[in-house]
Every structure is written in C-alpha cells, then in structure tokens.
Amino acid sequence: MLRSAWRSLLHHKLRLVLSGVAIVLGVGFVVGTLIFTDTLNQTFTGLFADTTSDVVIAPSEDVQSSGFAGTVATLPAALLDEVAVVEGVAKAGGQVFADGVAIIDSAGAVLGTTGAPQFGSNWNDDEDLTPYRLTEGRGPTAGGEVALDSVSADKAGYAVGDEVSLVAPQGALTATLVGIFRYGTSGNLAGATIAAFDTATAQQLLLGGKSGYTEIDLVAADGVTQEALAADVGAVVGASATVRTGKEAADQAAADITAGLAFINIFLLVFAGIALFVGTFIILNTFSMLVAQRSRELALLRALGATRGQVLRSLIAESFGVGLVGAVLGLGVGVAVAFGLEGLFRAIGADIPTEGLVLLPRTVIVGLLIGVLVTVVAALAPALRASRIPPMAALRDDIALPARSLRLRAIAGGVLLLGGLAAMAAGASAGGASGSQLVGIGVVAALVGAIVVSPAIAGPLVRVLGFAFPRMFGTIGSLALQNAERQPRRTAATASALMIGLALVTALTIFATSAKSSINQVIDRTIGAEFLISNQTQRPFPEQVALDVATVPGVASVSPVKLLPAQVNGTDAALVGVDPETWTDMASLTFTSGALDGLESGGMAVDAQSAADAGLAMGDMATVLLQTGSADFTVTGIYEPAGAFSGFVVSSAALVPAGVEMGDSFIYAKAVDGADLTTVQADVTAALAAFPTVQVQSQAEFKEQITSGVNQILLVMVMLLSLAILIAILGIVNTLVLSVVERTREIGMLRAVGALRRQIRSMVVLEALVIAVYGAVVGLLLGLWFAVALQRTLVDQGIEVLDVPWLGLVAFLVLAGVVGILAALWPAFRAGRLNVLEAISTE
C-alpha cells in the first residue's frame, strides 16, 4: 500500500504542487514571523546584556522623566564617592545619559526626526563602565569635543576632525568630532542617535549644570556576585535611589523595548494564522478532490482485498509525505520572509540593529510540526470518508461521496456572527476600556462566525451577487454561477481569506480616515492661532523664542505652552502650562462649568474625563506632584475633552514656585488681521535662524504633519494585509484548477456541443469573479461594522467623526474582482485548452 501511495503522489503532480505551495506558504509565514521576532528579542536582550555593568543605581522616580518635558532626574555627585568605597566594588562610574541633543547633519538637517530618541551622554574610557566601544579616534576629554555613534556619524556625513553642529536644550553649539563608537556590538541603540561629551560638558548640556549623574554603574570585585553587591550597595544608598543588578537592568531595558514591539508580534502572528488557515483549507480541498477522483481506484483496491485500514494508512502516508516536503521548503521560505520583514521595517524608518537572523531549534520544530500535522489532519477527514467507500463502488459509474449537512454550521456560525456583531454594538455604546474589550471580543467572534457560517450563505449570496450574469453572459453566465454554488463549502473557504483580509483592511482604512477627519475637525474648532511653533526634536526650547517671534511684524500675539509629566492626586497626568492672558485667543474650549478665568489666581481647568478619573469636582483642591516639586491648585473650570486638548491646564507662572525651569514645548502665534500669512510665516522662520531645530508651521501644515503619521501606520498595515490577499489569490487559483480538473468531462461535452474556447474561459473567470466578489462584499460589510463600532467606542478619545471613504471601499471591491480575474487566468487557459475528445472520455 505504501508503494501505491507513493505512485499516486507522483501521478498527481499538479495537485501535489498546489497543496505543496499552500503548505510552503503557511509554514513559511509562521517560521518567518518567529525568526523575525526572535531576532528582535535576541538583539535587544543581547544588546543590554553586553552593555550593563554588575550593579546599576538609578534615581527613584515618582514622576517618570520625559524627554518631551526636558526634565531629568539625577543622582547627587556625592553618591558616587559613597558607593565607590563599599566593600566588593571594584570600579564605580557616573553616567550622564538623557534625551535631548540633536545632531545636525552636514547638509544642515536634523538627524533622525522619525521619533527615535536623540541622546546626549558623557564619555567614560573604562569599557567595564560604559557600553561605548571606540572604533575610531578617541573619547572627548574637554569642552568643544564630541564623539558620535557610528551609524549617526555615517548618516550625517561626518568624519573624525569635522566640526559637528548640535542642538542642545540651551541652544545650538558646535564641537569637533574626536571619536566614533559603537553601542555594544551594535552600530547604535535601536535607531537612536548618541552624542557623547566629556562629563562636565554633558552635565552642562543635559542637567543644566548640576554636578550629578543620571545613573551610577558599579563593577563587582572578583568573587562578589551581582546580587550580593546590589544588597550591600542598597543598604548604603537607602531609599534615595533604586539599586538593581546588571541582569535586572538589562532585562528591564530589553523588556521595555520588546513591549513596544509586542503589537508587531501580534500583528504578524495574526497573519501567519491567516496564511495557515488558508493553507489548511487548500490542503483539505486538494485531498478531498484527490480522494473523490480516486474513489474508483480506491474501491478497486478494496475489492482486490485491501482493508479499510490500509486505504486510510496509504492516504495518511501520502499526506505525511506532502506535509514534510512542504514544511522543509517552508523553512527556507520563512528565512526569506524574515529578511523581507526586516527590509520592510527598515524601509519605513524603524532601524533595527540585527546581526543576522536568529533561527532557533524551536522554530524549525514548530515549522515542521505545523506543516506535517496540518497536512495530515486536513487529509484525515477525506481519508476517513475514502476508507468507507464500499468495494462495490468500483463497479458503479458515478460515485458520490456523501455530502454533510450545512445546518449545524449555519446555526453555530450564525449565532457566533450575530453575537459578535451584538457584542460590538454593546461595546460601542458602553465606550471606555470595558467597551473596547467587548468590541475586541466581538471582532474575533464575528470573524470566526463569518467563516463558519459562510458555506451556508455562500450559495444564496452568490446567486444574488451574480444575478446579472445570465442576462449579460447568457448560458455561460448561468453555468458559472451554478459552478460557484455547486460546492458552497469550497466557495466559502476560497473566499474566506479575501474576506478576512478585506474586513481588516476596510476597518483600518475607515478608522484611519475617521481619525484624520477628527483631528482636522478638532484643530479647526479649538485652535484659533494661524501658526504653531515647535521643535523638530520634540523637546522644549528656550523662552527666548517666544520673545523673538513676538517682535516679528505681522504677528499679533504669541502664547507659549509647556507640557510636562506630573501626578495629580497620585495619578499620572499630563500637565499643560499656559499663559492665561494670551491663550484664550489661541484656543477655544467648551466649558461645562467654570471658565478659564480662574487660572490667573492659582486655578486649574480639567477636562471632564480626567476630572472623573482623578475624582475631582469644581472647587476641589488638587495636589500636583512634579519632578522638581509640588504645587496645589483649585479646580476652577471643567471642559469637554477635545482630541489633543485634554488634561490639566494651569498657568505657567504658577509652576515656577514648584521648581519648573523648562523652556516652552510649543508656541501658538496669531497674525495681525489682514496680514499676508505666507509673508508672516517666512518672517517668523527668518527670526528663528538662531534655533535651527525650531520650526513654524501653518495650521494646514500642522494638520498635515499629524495626519501623515496616521497615514504611515495605515500604510504598514495595508502592506502586511496585502500578503493575506496574495494568499487569497493562491486559494482561488487552487479551487479553480481543482474545479476544472473535476469537471473535465463536463467541459469536454460543452466543447463538443459547441461552446467556444473563449466561452469556457469566460465561464471559469466568471466563477472566480463571483467567488471573489462574494468574499469582498462580506468582508467589506464586516469591516464597516468593525470600524463603526471602533469609532463609536473611541469618541471619548477624540475620534469624534465617522468618515467612511466610500470611493475607497468601491475601489477595494473592484480590486477584489480584479484579484479574482487574475487568479482565474491560468486555470481558465487550461480549461480552454482541454482536448475535447480526451475530456469526454475522462472517467
């Protein structure tokens, strides 16, 4: 029997290739995802493991420091001397390391404005105490010298000896490039730029001249463990700072970064899942067909004395062989997929420092197991049915394997689908975190439900969607429709990949469009200023900027704003410091109670949501904890949150007693009535020449900048989703080839009684078209529902407007039709070329 299985494998080469390709792609995608995520994880884990010392001391922080606020928590310099003499400490070094020093490249542009941090640091020559490894030149030892990480130096076009332009929080400076270094074994730190100075300069630039450190690193003496040293040092340091072992610190740093990448992992695995799902279905399809076609052959084997078990075993052996070969090839494809993903992320600016891909034994095992198991399990059902073929069937002409009822599917799938849709509706009307959760569960339930119920609704829907076919294409049109209806399970499964892909694409697109419209609407409604001045490095800039801009002719008024992290009554919150006198001209908020007036006398305006979260009402006293101190405010106004404008608004002047010395986060500027805005903008730009990273944007440019971020995220997701659509094409090709093979005799007869090749081709293409459109329509409807639910849930988060890009949805539908037609080309060509006489005499 094994030999018979092997022979039959070789005999059905075409089908072998089709199911093989499905396995290869499914396994390839899973393996590629695993390799890619392992590579990311290992890179970051390895990076920090290499680069941390034995014990790390960091400031204890109540309020997280933030580069955006320009506040940095420090350890006093004296602490370094204290811990250096603890027994077991071999070496101790103080580190100054903070976001905020931008590198201006040799062409005058700011390096790395894609959101990656721009670190400034002090230099330490002792490699045990620093992650920096010189590759060229020497470390900076005096003011006016700087060392750059190798990736930044390369990108900016600087060589040792060049004068480098930099922008620190205090303003622009130049320094001589004396050295180039790597971060551990990597060129840089996950895409961030690093500029290193001598310690005094670093303290001057980053800590405002305080002689402290952001971190103290210790190296243990021989024979002293990290844990023992950390305990001893912890006793000396007390509660003023946090002491961690190097391992803890490295794990923490790696976890922080990988947590940020978690959504990528989930996203990729979802698509691996889709690939595998479609792969499974193609395999199932192929084996069902193989069995149906060979039922006479199998019955003959049974008649000749083969037992049921032998038939079953031979089919399973066959699927095992296909699965194994497919899985092995899939491993190779997986490596290619991982390379592709790396390239994709690099292309969109997320520079991932990798030193070769990581192929863990686990990945190989998972890939092989998935390939073989999925194939064998997919082949099991048809194999079982085949083993029940009675030997007598060999003598009969038409053998119909019994079809199973769709009723159970219809009920189970219908309940799941409607339940999911209802859950989304409920979640949307509830809103908030619990609402989002409900919507999420609803989306999954609705997708699964749609897949389950699809075979039951495919027939009727295909008839509805193709109602015009008979009128437009005559009998050929009716035949195509009937062919699509004939195997509702197969039609549904074929359409499902397209359905899932399009549901997600549609939901994302509508959501992104809605987000953009919402942003625009909020800006229109709330910002009265014509110009927004901000720093490309996203960091505060000197207050001098506002004074300079105010003197530009054509500028009527300016209003600087400070954003800083704080805790209000113990909850993390965004604090907005404004100039109450000018701010009212620039921004308009809708107050439900109170007004902005109270700010000048120690008042605070809070959006309704934040007020509720912090348990504040009108007239309540709130204690605001800042990194530098604390201040008390009375709630004098509650306003409706409006997109970007939410949080606790106070007067900037009231923050000075709390030790806030930061510059401005951004400045609103209003033009004189009737002034030419283009001229004013040019004049303001000219006035900012001393601050190369500070830019002035018109309202339109500001909107454009925000919405382009949304576009970029959308683009990445759509690119990944198009992979799902690629697999969908493969599924359609597979189904059609099988359909054509299955109906060889029928096609031969049609040709004999006068159907032209062209008509046969049309028939196959129309079948594909209606299947694709069916999947697309269901997908679009699901996606529409998802998007509406999501938008309604997030109204409070600023997604106020539902903006459905109908034209785009129509384009998706057309695209799905084109996909169907493209997938049909080759099978249609094959069907047209069938030899009439051979086709008729096919058994």
Add this chain to the structure above:
Amino acid sequence: MSTAAEGLESSPPGPAARAVDLTKVYGTGETAVTALDSVSVDFDRGRYTAIMGPSGSGKSTLMHVCAGLDSATSGTVYIGDVDLTKLRDNELTRLRRDAVGFVFQAFNLVPTLSALENITLPMDIAGRKVDQAWVDGVIDTIGLRDRLSSRPSQLSGGQQQRVAAARALASRPQIIFADEPTGNLDSRAGAEVLSFLRRSVDDFGQTIVMVTHDPTAASYADHVLFLADGRIVDTMDEPTADRVLDRMKGFDGKGRRS
C-alpha cells in the same frame, strides 16, 4: 454556412457528411498506429447508418473525425459542403454547435442543469432562439414531459440518454453522431433510446450515424458499415440482428488486431 434550421427543410443536394480518402495515424515512427486507412464514405441525408466492427477496427475514430472532434492525418471530411479539415478551432466549434448533434455513451449531461435546460443547451450557448414548437415535438417524442425540471441525477440511465438524444435533435442539426448510445444501458432502456433515434429519422428526416458493437442496435439502422483494420470491409442494407451477428462472426480469426 447554412444553419441547421434551414438544413432540414431545404436540404442541399448531396450527402449530409462525406469522408474522402480519410487516413488517421496515431503516434509517430515505430509506435505509429494506423486507425483509419484511406476510408471514403458518404452518409446520405435522412438515413440511419450504423458503423460496426471489432475493438480497434477504427469505427470510433471514423465517427470522431467525421464529427469534427478529432483531426485527420490526411484526406478530407465534409459536413454538407464544408471541408472540416480546413477549419480552425473556433470555426469547427461553431460547426459542431450549429450543424452536428451528439449522443455519447456516458450521457454527458450537465449535472447542475434541468432536463429541459440540458436539451436547449447548445442553442443557449450559441445565444440562438429556441424553436419552441420543434423542441416541444422532440420532448413529446422522448416522452419525458413530466420530468423536464428534474436534474440528471434524478433520472434513470435510460431517461438521461433520452434527454441526451433530445439535446442532439433539438438544434435540428444536419447530422447526429451517436457513440455507443446504448453501451451503458440495459436492453429495455436501450430499446427506448434506439426507437427514439429511429423515429427521428422516420418522422423528422434526421440523418444519424451510430457507432455500436451490438447487432441488435445495428438492426435499427437503414444501413450498416463494417470496419476492420481501419478499412470498410463490407456494407449491409436493411440489416437484421441475426444477419449482422453472422457477418460479425466472420471477423473472428481474421482482421482482429487485438
């Protein structure tokens, strides 16, 4: 090309189909097999011709080539006055559609279409209007009026084959080719189909060419051609089953290739 509808009422003179010096060779070189060896034959209008012969005699090949389903190696084939060997695929397909009807051994109905839809299929494919009166007449003759909306799977073998025969007749072709039409049927169902074919010749003046190896089936024909080794070795008019059987016995021992 004249349409089949005109064909029957105002038949042009001459035979419905004609093969001249027809040779068909399968394969090349040492493996070449000559299935037809310079066969010339006329199929007269309004006549029912049976082609008989042992397996491998070339009888099916002769029918396939004459029907435009297979190509000739040399020689010419005419349906009416159209030379099939000069036609390209699309022209040949249109000719099959408009001028030729088929009845196959394996029925070959479209499983998704009803009996009636199967009967009108060739005209539907051609986008031609169905001659309702004619089709009604054909349906009454096959006696399946009450089963017209049934799918093929709901019909017995004999009923399916009668539907297939009605399909061949419905477009009023110049000639019908039947390839072992009773091969898959029991004798009673076979007799039904054969008498239907006979009546279509007698009542409608249809031209039929039928390949069979069953002497009883051949006895329904007006004229029998006997093939052996790719040649016409004998003919018989007004055949009876016994005479055909006797003639067939004469092939034993000689002329049988396999």
